[in-house]
Amino acid sequence: DISPLLKDPVAFRTLIDLLEDHLRASFPKIDFIAGLDSRGFLIGPPLAQRLGIGFVPIRKKGKLPGPTESISYALEYGKAELEIQSDAVEPGQKVVIVDDLLATGGTMCAACELLKRLKAEILECLVIIELKSLKGSEKLNSIPFYSLLQYD
Numbered sequence: 001d002i003s004p005l006l007k008d009p010v011a012f013r014t015l016i017d018l019l020e021d022h023l024r025a026s027f028p029k030i031d032f033i034a035g036l037d038s039r040g041f042l043i044g045p046p047l048a049q050r051l052g053i054g055f056v057p058i059r060k061k062g063k064l065p066g067p068t069e070s071i072s073y074a075l076e077y078g079k080a081e082l083e084i085q086s087d088a089v090e091p092g093q094k095v096v097i098v099d100d101l102l103a104t105g106g107t108m109c110a111a112c113e114l115l116k117r118l119k120a121e122i123l124e125c126l127v128i129i130e131l132k133s134l135k136g137s138e139k140l141n142s143i144p145f146y147s148l149l150q151y152d
Helices: 001-008 010-026 040-051 104-119 136-142
Strands: 031-038 054-060 069-075 078-085 094-102 123-130 145-151
Touching: 001 010, 001 031, 010 094, 031 040, 031 104, 040 094, 054 069, 069 104, 069 136, 078 104, 078 145, 094 104, 104 123, 123 136, 136 145
Parallel strands: 031 054, 031 094, 094 123, 123 145
Antiparallel strands: 054 078, 069 078
16 A cells, blocks of 8 residues: 555655666656556656656556557456557657556556557656565566565
8 A cells, every 4th residue: 555655745755766776777768658557657757857758658448548558467366458549659669657556467468568569668667665475576577667565
């Protein structure tokens, strides 16, 4: 739960500082931050603003206008669908995907697949918290992954 972090402006600013420092040190060029519905929308826009780049939402099905790419994926408690606008990124553009938490990895993997369909270059999947015992990062295969905090 990142609610306490969101309520504390100094802690939230520090979080964005840490993520910004990591991305600036790791990647000389990023075109977009893509955020996962919904908590990735809280982290992604301020991070993109700091980096001077755009933000792309990856949303639950039926929330985006215009043509979209859609993917259905399994959750530990059922199925879900994600969408991205078909023109959100151009082929070859460099994207970092952000969310608050990585658990089993299903949602993050689905987001990666959507961006691959648009022929984006995924530089990294970035989260605040990783639940290591659920092994979600292993599902990302060769896509780089970074988490600020890890819990067993």
